[in-house]
Amino acid sequence: MSTVITVPPSLDDNTFEQVLEQFAHVVDHEKLLIDARHTRWASPYGLTALLALGHARTDEPAGFAGPEAEDTSSYWQRAGFYRYAEELFELHGTVPKARQGASDSNVLLEITPVEKSDDVHSVVERIQAKSQSILVHELNLDPQATMRFAMTLSEVCQNIVEHAGARGWVAVQTYRWRQRLLGRRVVVIAVCDAGIGFRKSLETAQGRRLSDRWDDAMALEDAVIRGVSRFRDPGRGQGLAGVRRYVGKWDGKLSVRSGTARIAIVPTWDDDVPLTENLPNFPGAQVQITIPERVEAR
Amino acid sequence: MIQHMDVGAVVLRTLCGLYSNLVTRPTGMAVRHAIEARLADRAVPSLTIIDFSEVGLLDFSCADEVVGKLLLHHKEDHTEAYFLVRGADDHHLEAIEQVLERYGLALVVMELSGSARIVGKVDDDSRRAWHEVQLRGRAAADDLLLEVGGPRERLVAQLDDLTARHLLVRADDDYVALHTMM
Numbered sequence: 012m013s014t015v016i017t018v019p020p021s022l023d024d025n026t027f028e029q030v031l032e033q034f035a036h037v038v039d040h041e042k043l044l045i046d047a048r049h050t051r052w053a054s055p056y057g058l059t060a061l062l063a064l065g066h067a068r069t070d071e072p073a074g075f076a077g078p079e080a081e082d083t084s085s086y087w088q089r090a091g092f093y094r095y096a097e098e099l100f101e102l103h104g105t106v107p108k109a110r111q112g113a114s115d116s117n118v119l120l121e122i123t124p125v126e127k128s129d130d131v132h133s134v135v136e137r138i139q140a141k142s143q144s145i146l147v148h149e150l151n152l153d154p155q156a157t158m159r160f161a162m163t164l165s166e167v168c169q170n171i172v173e174h175a176g177a178r179g180w181v182a183v184q185t186y187r188w189r190q191r192l193l194g195r196r197v198v199v200i201a202v203c204d205a206g207i208g209f210r211k212s213l214e215t216a217q218g219r220r221l222s223d224r225w226d227d228a229m230a231l232e233d234a235v236i237r238g239v240s241r242f243r244d245p246g247r248g249q250g251l252a253g254v255r256r257y258v259g260k261w262d263g264k265l266s267v268r269s270g271t272a273r274i275a276i277v278p279t280w281d282d283d284v285p286l287t288e289n290l291p292n293f294p295g296a297q298v299q300i301t302i303p304e305r306v307e308a309r
Numbered sequence: 310m311i312q313h314m315d316v317g318a319v320v321l322r323t324l325c326g327l328y329s330n331l332v333t334r335p336t337g338m339a340v341r342h343a344i345e346a347r348l349a350d351r352a353v354p355s356l357t358i359i360d361f362s363e364v365g366l367l368d369f370s371c372a373d374e375v376v377g378k379l380l381l382h383h384k385e386d387h388t389e390a391y392f393l394v395r396g397a398d399d400h401h402l403e404a405i406e407q408v409l410e411r412y413g414l415a416l417v418v419m420e421l422s423g424s425a426r427i428v429g430k431v432d433d434d435s436r437r438a439w440h441e442v443q444l445r446g447r448a449a450a451d452d453l454l455l456e457v458g459g460p461r462e463r464l465v466a467q468l469d470d471l472t473a474r475h476l477l478v479r480a481d482d483d484y485v486a487l488h489t490m491m
Contacts, residue, residue, distance in 0.1 A: 162400065245411065250368070256407075
């Protein structure tokens with residue numbers, strides 16, 4: 012008998028919590044099926060977090076039933092989801108065929124694994140080639156934004172290489188956000204891994220004294236807000252600080268989930284809370300950056 | 310002795326032409342080691358021009374390795390080595406500036422227009438004093454008093470501090486702008 016985890020119809024960073032709530036109750040060695048048959052839409056976060064979930068399952072691969080809707084499943088294929096899902100899950104049902112050369116103009120970077128420094132170079136080169144026109148012409152960001160965007164992507168990907176101790180996935184997509192921002196376009200970066208997470212990474216720091224209130228939330232505050240790193244080298248910890256500065260400049264949103272907590276740098280257009288604790292435990296780190304189309308002040 | 314260090318060329322040489330972008334710590338470390346190897350046998354005092362003209366992207370981690378740690382090591386070793394950056398665009402400088410601020414370091418940057426400025430942690434009064442030397446190319450403290458303002462002791466202390474931080478060169482009683490050594 013399998014435990015079934017139902018993936019919501021619309022899968023993003025918020026609704027993925029529903030998946031994790033179900034996952035938290037799964038016992039080791041229990042047969043597991045991730046049921047995404049009725050899912051119609053997934054954000055880059057949703058797709059990369061699903062892969063991280065498959066990766067977190069170390070004992071035996073979970074089953075995975077993908078979206079039944081043809082347009083959705085074909086989109087997941089074009090976004091690169093099935094290329095890695097095949098390695099992580101036991102796939103059920105029909106897997107859409109990969110079509111040679113098929114691409115989606117909204118996908119700035121299809122799902123890409125990140126494990127070592129070379130992967131970061133490859134991600135940066137690919138994103139530079141594709142992001143220029145979208146960032147400048149569709150999101151009205153200044154031409155220098157392309158470089159800063161690639162720097163941002165580079166730093167969040169390096170976080171996996173330096174701290175996760177495991178493979179992660181990155182994806183970048185642009186879409187029109189109907190729920191918020193009056194339908195403005197956004198570009199979304201999602202970087203998810205199921206590695207050791209921020210708390211364990213910081214605990215490996217030599218000579219670090221842990222306070223009484225040492226938990227995932229505090230580890231996130233240290234890393235994201237205070238630029239603390241597990242390395243004693245004072246030059247470390249600058250990547251996320253730089254990312255935070257750029258995201259602020261673009262009136263964007265940065266959220267980082269790790270373990271049982273989630274921290275967010277929240278712009279005025281969003282009503283998220285800066286810190287959420289006592290979430291269902293999930294290993295690794297899951298990062299999302301949302302950059303909205305710039306509109307001239309009236 | 311003046312050494313021109315084209316970072317783009319160093320990248321090509323050390324990393325076999327794999328990367329046009331300076332991203333990730335291992336890449337930055339490799340580039341810094343290559344620069345340090347080229348600087349190892351030079352006579353002192355020396356001026357090294359770090360040229361970013363051929364560099365695409367420079368991220369914070371790589372800037373920390375290439376610029377931050379390069380300067381830090383030379384500061385710790387008390388070597389009479391001077392560095393000057395040129396060919397850097399805005400995003401290069403943002404990364405470099407963040408790194409320098411973190412270490413409390415500063416660097417002279419030649420802009421594309423030919424003018425120079427200090428990037429990093431230097432207070433406004435010292436910046437003004439440095440700027441006046443820069444305009445003149447070479448000046449004694451007394452030459453600058455009228456423009457910068459007194460008291461003289463404070464101005465001398467500022468100029469000596471700029472010299473100790475390798476943003477100016479001392480030649481007898483004069484303070485000399487780095488670009489005049491080029």
